[in-house]
Amino acid sequence: MLYSDTVMDHFNNPRNVGVITDADGVGEVGNPTCGDMMKITITVEDDRIADIKFQTLGCGAAIATSSIVTEMAKGMTLQEAAAITKQEVADALGGLPSPKMHCSVLATDGLKAAVEDYLAKQGREPISSKIESADPNFDPHAH
């Protein structure tokens, strides 16, 4: 199992690490039992993601996918951000080893959860499909 150079770059120098204190939306996914947990905070301006930060507990792939998804999402509309797929994340990283594909679910789901949290606070309708990893019993390794 080998990680691409891009994965290692994002793992070693993760972008947008941290927490936005006055965030407009917060997404928390994963559970400690399966080993990977992620928290994304966003600020929103004109329905676009103005700022985004993440915190992740997890393997190399979990950290790298979290990092790149924040780069991808910054500046996107909420619709675009919520529609990012795990395959797009993996492709942006130059591929992920197949046993690690599940880890990218966390990154896209964390982002969706943050978007939905923002929409819910605004009293607006959800736009994402079901967020599996927001379930406290979700186990990505079962996939």
Added chain:
Amino acid sequence: MTHYFDYAATTPLDPRVFEAMTPYMTEHFGNPNSLHAIGRDAFRALETARESIAAAIGAQPEEIVFTSGGTEADNAALLSTLWRIAPEGGAHIITSAYEHPAVLEVVEWLGKQGHEGTFVAPCKDGFVHAEDVAAAMRPDTRLVSIIMANNEIGTVNDIAAIAALAREGGALMHTDAVQALGKIAVNVDELGVDMLSLSAHKIYGPRGIGALYLRRGTRFDPLIKGGGQESRKRSGTQNVAGAVGFAQALELVEAERSKESPRLAALRDRIVEQVTTRLENTRATVCEGVRLPNIAPLLIYGVEGEAMLLQLDNAGFSVSTGSACSSGSLAASHVLLAIGVPQEIAHGSLRISLGRWTTEKDCDALVDALVPVVERLRAMSPVYEKMFCATDE
């Protein structure tokens, strides 16, 4: 320069071993089964290696079957004997829940072939207790296989006590001594085992060679059939250079063991002591009883093992986060779960293993590198404070 802390996964070939082996790949290249002089040369070398390995573990030369390594020895020990003693199925087999996959997977498979496996849980202290094996024994128990020294946490089981139970119950006794060899005494009569698995590459020998000790008279149907080499117990032209290297490696570890094992144990304890004092929320996975001198098993709460491994690798330190064999799988280590470590903590395991070329300076450098790695990863975690630092509530 890389600092290697993964000797339990594999070891570099000792140059003295390499030197002993090379003639058997070049001028003495013969097939030991050929009758001509070149073949006889190879035959003599093979048999000398067999005698030397047998002597080191208190066995007779004819009780040593060369194999392709520890995995094959484990497979042969379980499958070859059961085919003979219970060809129709229906045998009860006792093993432990924290065996190496080379045993665990075989017993699981046997369970689907009409036999029945019982996986005795080791205790929280990291040992398989003889009384738990006794409780699992049944009139139809035909085979007991318990690992001598665990490859992830280094605990050394009381095989002699367990073997006595097996014998009393009329069952064959096997132990996987791959990690134990060269670090502690391994003597087949003191242990009272019928079968014992060995591998050369954990003791500075070459990869791809190991041996099964098979007590004389043990009924056995060869796993690998063919030309009938190894007294019809393991077909295939023997790996003479490998066998010579294995024997040389074993002679060296045995000659150095009385000095080397205490040296490694002191380094092991130094690492555990420094890590647990310098980093909060860390502990040795096991810390009591007889343990291998060269494995420091650690639990670093609130950090994922692979992330730690990769960052240490960047800093030039090779470690493992469990069994190297299981690093392709994503589930928390079956060994840690078997000894009752909670899942969320098992993800943060680190196996630091030491060997012939590990120095005190290396160990201190490793700890110096580990501390900032753990601090950085914990600072990135969304839950570290919440899970492990909740104080006055």
